[in-house]
Amino acid sequence: xxxxxxxxxxxxxxxxxxxxxxxxxxxxxxxxxxxxxxxxxxxxxxxxxxxxxxxxxxxxxxxxxxxxxxxxxxxxxxxxxxxxxxxxxxxxxxxxxxxxxxxxxxxxxxxxxxxxxxxxxxxxxxxxxxxxxxxxxxxxxxxxxxxxxxxxxxxxxxxxxxxxxxxxxxxxxxxxxxxxxxxxxxxxxxxxxxxxxxxxxxxxxxxxxxxxxxxxxxxxxxxxxxxxxxxxxxxxxxxxxxxxxxxxxxxxxxxxxxxxxxxxxxxxxxxxxxxxxxxxxxxxxxxxxxxxxxxxxxxxxxxxxxxxxxxxxxxxxxxxxxxxxxxxxxxxxxxxxxxxxxxxxxxxxxxxxxxxxxxxxxxxxxxxxxxxxxxxxxxxxxxxxxxxxxxxxxxxxxxxxxxxxxxxxxxxxxxxxxxxxxxxxxxxxxxxxxxxxxxxxxxxxxxxxx
Numbered sequence: 001x002x003x004x005x006x007x008x009x010x011x012x013x014x015x016x017x018x019x020x021x022x023x024x025x026x027x028x029x030x031x032x033x034x035x036x037x038x039x040x041x042x043x044x045x046x047x048x049x050x051x052x053x054x055x056x057x058x059x060x061x062x063x064x065x066x067x068x069x070x071x072x073x074x075x076x077x078x079x080x081x082x083x084x085x086x087x088x089x090x091x092x093x094x095x096x097x098x099x100x101x102x103x104x105x106x107x108x109x110x111x112x113x114x115x116x117x118x119x120x121x122x123x124x125x126x127x128x129x130x131x132x133x134x135x136x137x138x139x140x141x142x143x144x145x146x147x148x149x150x151x152x153x154x155x156x157x158x159x160x161x162x163x164x165x166x167x168x169x170x171x172x173x174x175x176x177x178x179x180x181x182x183x184x185x186x187x188x189x190x191x192x193x194x195x196x197x198x199x200x201x202x203x204x205x206x207x208x209x210x211x212x213x214x215x216x217x218x219x220x221x222x223x224x225x226x227x228x229x230x231x232x233x234x235x236x237x238x239x240x241x242x243x244x245x246x247x248x249x250x251x252x253x254x255x256x257x258x259x260x261x262x263x264x265x266x267x268x269x270x271x272x273x274x275x276x277x278x279x280x281x282x283x284x285x286x287x288x289x290x291x292x293x294x295x296x297x298x299x300x301x302x303x304x305x306x307x308x309x310x311x312x313x314x315x316x317x318x319x320x321x322x323x324x325x326x327x328x329x330x331x332x333x334x335x336x337x338x339x340x341x342x343x344x345x346x347x348x349x350x351x352x353x354x355x356x357x358x359x360x361x362x363x364x365x366x367x368x369x370x371x372x373x374x375x376x377x378x379x380x381x382x383x384x385x386x387x388x389x390x391x392x393x394x395x396x397x398x399x400x401x402x403x404x405x406x407x408x409x410x411x412x413x414x415x416x417x418x419x420x421x422x423x424x425x426x427x428x429x430x431x432x433x434x435x436x437x438x439x440x441x442x443x444x445x446x447x448x449x450x
Contacts, residue, residue: 051325058326061319062182063167066146066159067283068315074148074157076282077198083137083147084155085130091199094130100142101176104188104224106169108180111141117173143167143180160281162273162323165189165227166252183253183330187225187408192246195219207304208235222246225409229262229280230389233292233301239385247386247413254332254401257366258373263398263413264390265374270324277316278309285309285316291391332402332450339404340448348446351439356424357431358443367400367450381430386413401450420444 074080078091085094101107109117116139119125125132134155137147144164148157168186169178176188195201196219204215208231218237222228226246231237238245247263255261261272267289278287279301292298292307301307353359363369374394377384387393395413403420411417417426424443428435435443 054322054325055329057319057322058324058329059182061323062162062326063180064140064146065161065315065319067277067281067285067319068159068311068313069281069283070146070148070157070159071284072203072282073159073198076200076203077195078200079195079198080147080155080158081199082197083130083158084134088131088134089154092197095133095197096130097127097132097136100133103190103193104186105145105176105194106143106167106186106188107136107173107177108141108143108169109173109178110180111139112136113139120173143169144186159283162252162276162281164281165191165249181333183251183327184333185225185249185251185406187249187406189249190222190224191227192219192222207232207300208237225249226415229276231300232279232304233298233306234389235300236389243414245385245389248406248409248415250398251332251402251406252327253330254399255330256328257370258368258399259371260373260392260396263396264387265392265394265396266390269327270320273320273323273327274316278311279306283316284311285314286311287316289391294391297388297391332399333405335404335449341445342449344442344445345449346446348439348442348444348449351435351443352446355439356427356433356435356443358427361397362400365401368397373397381426382412382416400447403450404448420447 081090082092083095084090085092088094097107112120116125120127133142134147136142137145137155137158138149138153140146144161144167146159146161147155148159150156163180163182165186166184167180167182168184168188169176170181172178196216201212201215205212208215214237218228218231221238221244223244223246225248226244227249228237228246231245236245250262255269260267261269266272266275271289274285274287275289277283278285287306287309289307292301295302298307351358352362353364361369361373361375373396374392375397376394377387380395382395384393387395407420409415411420411423417423421440421444424435424440427433428440
C-alpha cells in the first residue's frame, strides 16, 4: 500500500506533467503544437508527388538522355557519317533501315506518324534507303539512338541511351518494329558490328595500343547480344582458350531488392549506371572506383584514369537518382499464357525448393540471395576468367524472374549453356542431385514460368 508521503510527492508531479501535455495538445495551451504541426507539408502527398516525378524523369532519361555521348559516338568516332552514307553527306554506302534491323536496332512505332505507318504497310517506303534511317532518327524512333541535325536537316552527330542495350520492342508491327519494352535485354543487338562501321576507330586503337584490324577483329568476335564492358579496363580481348570475351547483355528489370548487379557483382544499379554512362557510353560525367586503378588487374584503366573520371559539364550524376528509381520500378514481365506447361511447372516448383536445391541460392521471390549475392567460380562449377576481370573475383547469383525473355544467346555470363536443360544438367552433375529426365523437364517448365 502506497504511503501518504510518496503520494504527496507524486500528485504534484503528475499534475504538472498533465499541464505540460495539455499545453502541447492544445488543451489549455491554445493549440500551439497543433498550429506548428499544421505548418508542415503533407508528407504522404510529398512522397507520392516525388515518386511520380522520379518515375517520369527516370523513364525519360532511360529512353532519351545521351549524357553528352554524342561527343564520342559522333565527334570522335564519326559513326553518324557511316549511317548517313555518301549520298547524304556522310561516307560509304550508309545504313538502311533493313541493315539497321539486321544488326538488332529497333524502331518504336509509337514515335511514327500515322501517315508513315500506313505508307510502310503499303510498301511505299524504301527500307533499303539510308535516307529513311535518317528520317527515323529525326523522329526519335530508333530505340536507344539519337541523331543530332542542323537547321538544314543534315545529321551532325549522334549519341546513345540506356535503352540502346536494355530495351527492345514487342514486334507488334514487324520483326524489330513495335512498342518499347524497357528493361528487356536486346539479345539481337550486334554492338560490335555497329561500332566497327565507325570511320575513325583511333580512340580504341590509342587506348588499347593495337591497330585497326585488331580492333575490328575483337568487335566482330562478340556477335549479337554481347558486349565487353571490361575490355577498356583490362585489355583482355579474348579468353585464354581463344574464345570471345564479351558477356551477354543482361536484363534491367526485376532488380528491386537485389543487392549486386551484372554477372560479377561490381556494384549496385546506380554504380552500373555511372560506370556505363561515363566509361562505356562515354557520356560527360563523374565516375569513381579506386579498384580500377590496380595496374596488375586493370592496366588499361590504371593508365587512362577511367576509375576517376571527371567529365565537365557533369551530365550524369544529377540523373542517377531518377534513373535508379525508374529501373527498380520495372517489374519482371509475366510469361505469355501457353508458353509453358502449367501442371509440369507446379511440380517443378516443388523440385526447385527441395530436391534440386535451386532455392538455396535463388531465394524466392527475389530469386537471388538477400544480402551479398556472390559465389566463387568453384561454387558455380565454372572457370574464373570473367570473375577475375571483376574486383570481386566472384559471380553473382542471377535473378531468375523474367528468364523467358532472354533465352536467346544462352545462359550464364557468356552463354556457355545453350538451353535451360543444359544448365540443369550442369548442376545435376556438380551437386550430384540425381534428377530424373522427367524432373529436369518439370524444372525447365517452372523456370519458363517465372
